[in-house]
Amino acid sequence: MSAKRSANKLNEILPILEEPFLIAGPCSAESEDQLLETAHGIAQTRRASAIRAGVWKPRTRPGSFEGIGVHALPWLVRAREETGLPIATEVANAQHVEEAMKYGVDILWIGARTTVNPFYVAEIAEALSGTDLVVMVKNPIHPELGLWLGALERLNKAGIDKLMAVHRGFFAMEVAPFRNDPKWELSFEIRKEWPDLPILCDPSHIAGRRDLVEQVAQTALDLNLDGLMIETHRDPDKALSDAAQQLTPADLGKMMDRLILKREEVTEDRTRQFLADIRTRIDAADERLVNVLAERFGLVEEIGKIKHDNGITVFQLQRWFDILQDRTQQAQLKGLEEKFITELFSVIHKYSVNRQTEMGRDSE
Ligand code: PEP
């Protein structure tokens, strides 16, 4: 089954006031005054194309601030009237969608804790069916591409064409210094599957700390993502949710001034030639890499056969430890990161073991 995947380009979905496209606003709407003051501060930077504010807040632990709820929607409407910017909020069920639509909220987003649940996504898609709203889908909490794509597809099938993905990072046990592991490769996968779909980055939820937001935002731009969603609060330290990661509107403006927009096309002939040369060498190096891997897997098949014929177990723990120790030592001498080599050899080893166990099965 090939799912329907229509999509509009970002500038067909929303007017882009300034590059890079930016949605900014507090994690949560806390009071009318807090939202309006923050929204005005953001509008003054002239950087943002939309204002965000969470009204229903999915919280990991009970007892945390769970959002003002429907009473905050008129504040968003006022923020739009006073700044002229479209407004965005998170919805987690059909009732939220209906309430938000009553107030004419322009952009809805599905949060990371909702994208994981196809029942909720289906319910939201149904509530949205036949409308012309802009809908953003944050990646699910854990790095499962199918859930992220599935949510986008479900909405698309319900007739929502103004879709965007939001990359907000993934839960991991150890992600220091970040709150969430970026796992940028998941965005590349989305782009491969659905090339026209705009993908925003939410550096606030990846970083989790305001001093790291800029670094993540710059990486997102370097990777050619289409825009940013950044949590902004008039007084971040006093925020009722996500206090550590929010910026003041003034700091947001300064940060946006410092970010460097990269271009995808190269116009200068000389630069183009440099890039072409290096790419040719990278292609050649990759070809050698593939040949070496093919050679290694040939050897794996040989050893697999001997193990099988002699009743020896495929996986041998000590051998695996020796490989890891030896390869990381070699790699360090070449200036390669230990973590990179460990991860790379874990994948190579996993497929080597799989191949050998398959051989065992094939010959039975
Ligand atoms: C948010 O944007 O405030 C939010 C709750 O995000 P996420 O769903 O990415 O955790």
Ligand code: MN
């Ligand atoms: Mn938040």
